[in-house]
Amino acid sequence: MPKPQGTLTAAQYQIMRGVWEAGAEGATVAEIWQRIAGERTVTRTTVLNQVDRLEKRGWLKRAAAEGAIHFVAARDRQAADAQLAAEFVDGFFGGSTSRLFMSLADGRDIKEADLQRLRKLLADAARERRAKGGRS
Numbered sequence: 069m070p071k072p073q074g075t076l077t078a079a080q081y082q083i084m085r086g087v088w089e090a091g092a093e094g095a096t097v098a099e100i101w102q103r104i105a106g107e108r109t110v111t112r113t114t115v116l117n118q119v120d121r122l123e124k125r126g127w128l129k130r131a132a133a134e135g136a137i138h139f140v141a142a143r144d145r146q147a148a149d150a151q152l153a154a155e156f157v158d159g160f161f162g163g164s165t166s167r168l169f170m171s172l173a174d175g176r177d178i179k180e181a182d183l184q185r186l187r188k189l190l191a192d193a194a195r196e197r198r199a200k201g202g203r204s
Contacts, residue, residue: 072126072142075155082107083118084127084148087141094131094140 076084086103087095095103101115119139122128127148131138141148161167169186 070126071151072148074125075152076127079110080118080122080127081152083115083122084141084145087128087139088145092140093133094138096136096138098136100139 082104083100086100089103090099097116097119098112100119101110101112104110104115119128123130123139126142128139129142131140143151157163157165157168161171
């Protein structure tokens with residue numbers, strides 16, 4: 069499956085979140101709009117225009133359904149989040165995840181539970197990478 073083009077604005081990510089939350093059957097523009105309208109003021113036309121842009125860029129695709137057109141995400145949320153995070157790290161931190169972590173940690177009170185979770189995630193990622201034959 070081809071990678072969707074470009075990154076997402078906060079408003080576009082909110083639309084994607086509405087589609088992911090709708091499940092495998094997807095959601096109509098009206099359903100997406102209703103979900104978003106519960107969180108912030110937005111017109112149906114604005115949502116329609118954003119959905120159209122997301123479809124053209126490969127983030128959304130039309131699903132076969134009776135009646136109204138349903139849209140489903142071209143990538144699951146985890147894959148999309150990974151893509152967006154990688155693009156963010158590349159664009160703002162020169163591809164350095166350690167610079168990202170340092171900027172997040174700088175001047176913040178990080179809870180011990182968060183540090184333990186990060187250690188576990190990093191250890192799991194290192195194990196997975198070694199299992200695939202990558203360098204640690």
